[in-house]
Amino acid sequence: MKLEKAVNHKVFELIGNAAAELNQQTFVVGGYVRDFLLKRGQKKDIDFVTVGSGIELAKKAHSKMKDATKLTVYKRFGTAMYKWQGIELEFVGARKESYSEDSRKPFVENGTLDDDQKRRDFTINALAISVNPENFGQLIDPFDGIGDLKNKIIRTPLDPDVTYSDDPLRMMRAIRFAAQLGFEIEKNSFDSILKNSKRIEIVSKERVMDEFQKIMMTDKPSVGLKLLDDAGLMKFILPELVALKGIEEIEGQTHKDNFYHTLEVVDNISENTDNVWLRWAALLHDIGKAPTKRYVKKIGWTFHTHEFVGSKMVYTLFKRLKLPMGPPMKYVQKIVMLSSRPIALIDENVTDSALRRLLYDAGDDFEDLFVLCKADITTKNEKKQQRFKKNFILVEQKIREVEERDRIRNFQPPVSGEEIMNIFGLAPGKEIGIIKNAIKEAILEGEIKNDRESALNYMFELGKKLYLTPKLKRSDL
DSSP, X not given: OBOXXXXXXXXXXXXXXXXXXXXXXXXXXXXXXXXXXXXXXXXXXXXEEESSOHHHHHHHHHHHOTTOOOOEEETTTTEEEEEETTEEEEEEEOEEEEOOTTOSOOEEEEOOHHHHHHTSSSGGGSOEEEOSGGGTTBEEOTTOHHHHHHHTEEOOSSOHHHHHHHOTHHHHHHHHHHHHHTOEEOHHHHHHHHHHGGGGGGSOHHHHHHHHHHHHTSSSHHHHHHHHHHTTOHHHHOHHHHTTOOOOEETTEEOOOHHHHHXXXXXXXXXXXXXXXXXXXXXXXXXXXXXXXXEETTTEEEOTTXXXXXXXXXXXXXXXXXXXXXHHHHHHHHHHHHTTHHHHTOSTTOOHHHHHHHHHHHGGGHHHHHHHHHHTOOOSOHHHHXXXXXXXXXXXXXXXXXXXXXXXXXXXXXXXXXXXXXXHXXXXXXXXXXXXXXXXXXXXXXXXXXXXXXXXXXXXXXXXXXXXXXXXXXXXX
């Protein structure tokens, strides 16, 4: 099969000519070929494998391309890369690999194109196209990757037990590709993942999370998340999520399966956001329900304080999984902590104070919180679903009215701690915090307006109650 159209870009001719000068057979491999054949759009990175030195080929090709970025060489791995016209080009010599039992780091030696294709994870990624002048555009497909593309199958080139045991990360990649492409994992391959699932523990958390994040960013993350569970991998990655599975019944009282509910919420929210951390908030919003689940006679199943417990669990999970511990973790913690708060506000008699407090606590993440709340509606009763959504819209409107009037979101106290110290002649201490907090509470309760004039008047009255003597008069301020 000839595929000249796949390699009609000028870059392939230039690299093919450089390879000919070095007398090195060279091929485009991997994702570029797969996505071209699937008509998924042009990738911005292209991998080349050459029978010989990848570094030498990169140097030769680099010298022929004007305006190319600086050549970066990784001698340890025998690879080199640079960018040209916005496309990232990577070069590596053909190789064969062997693995030890307790490591995913292979022993590497030079090999043929056939060796290199055998070491690939899946048949659809083992496709190669020649850029050599004598057979330019020829497809090399020793494992019928074309057939698997047509039949939408994820299959390993060799024995899946060897493929997955050698490099357990490939189990994650199998599920990720199935989720991204809408493919099925071939039965022998899936059975092998089940058999080898525990070996995922020898892979670094960073590598596992890189694949997990790609699953989270698919159009329908539940496909990949459920596959991770079905394949026995999720219990090694997020056992806290697996703990949400199942429905218990006592005295005829049941509760919903919070695992499958969570997957549905993640899918719902993914229709409205590409923010991966908001998707994570959806994934973890009920994570505290397993440890807080209780059955209370005459009441039924309860999950009291699950939001608080869940927010604490977020810290532990992010740390264990080597996810960012800065703003992303704090953002997810915050959304999980507040995830049930808006539900309590669905009441005609809800006070402005309660609305102000939620707005104050949510701050700039107020909109994201409501995106999650709406995604959390998973009832199949159409009337209930519409009623719940309408209620959330009404709460949003009420909060926006309060925000417009009182300017609560992210508000800073109208009087600073330094001013309080100067006015009352106080040294830093607990009194300062007491006064600042009292002003904040008065504003949130609607006792005073959110402005400096009202705050100063309130502060002087409070000072009298605390037996503080002002060093500055009200009129001096």
